[in-house]
Amino acid sequence: MKVILLQELRGKGGEGDVVDVAPGFANNYLFTHRIAIPATKGNLKQLEERKHNIAKREEKRIADAEALKAALEGVKVKVDAQVGEEGQLFGSVTTTMIADAIKATTGTEVDKRRIELNRPIKVAGEHEVSISLYREIKTTVKLQVGDVVAEAEEAVEEEPAGAAAEEAAEAPAEAEADAE
Numbered sequence: 001m002k003v004i005l006l007q008e009l010r011g012k013g014g015e016g017d018v019v020d021v022a023p024g025f026a027n028n029y030l031f032t033h034r035i036a037i038p039a040t041k042g043n044l045k046q047l048e049e050r051k052h053n054i055a056k057r058e059e060k061r062i063a064d065a066e067a068l069k070a071a072l073e074g075v076k077v078k079v080d081a082q083v084g085e086e087g088q089l090f091g092s093v094t095t096t097m098i099a100d101a102i103k104a105t106t107g108t109e110v111d112k113r114r115i116e117l118n119r120p121i122k123v124a125g126e127h128e129v130s131i132s133l134y135r136e137i138k139t140t141v142k143l144q145v146g147d148v149v150a151e152a153e154e155a156v157e158e159e160p161a162g163a164a165a166e167e168a169a170e171a172p173a174e175a176e177a178d179a180e
Helices: 023-030 041-072 095-106 148-179
Strands: 002-005 018-020 036-038 076-081 088-093 121-123 125-134 137-147
Touching (some): 002 041, 023 036, 041 137
Parallel strands (some): 076 137
Antiparallel strands (some): 088 121
């Protein structure tokens, strides 16, 4: 069944493309979610009239994707996770965690559905994550998976030394106040 896409459909095409899909897929998903319309003579005629507007939107999307690619190129983000013995994670790093880390680091928002993980990240260390920004425009981000528990323990170990020094400094001041 031939349909006209109203928005990008991953793996099939972009807005304004006429594609051939299974009738069940078209009726049960594409039409109900307003992703596509049937490719009738009237709809094809309207499509020809709208081609100019579609081309403008396409240029804007490509420019935005290129700008985002430039902003994310070479970025290194860090995700904290609980790590067990030998660097194994309790669970795995999700695309939501990666998207949140990118937003926290760069301030740019990345759709979690655009992040491509070939396999689950279950080991601490540095990983390369591919992000499909728009059609063939992709970028790679370096992801550092760290141990949140070990870092918290290191901070606690450093704090008592600092806290003891502060208490030692306050003790003479209190003694002088009591002496007066």
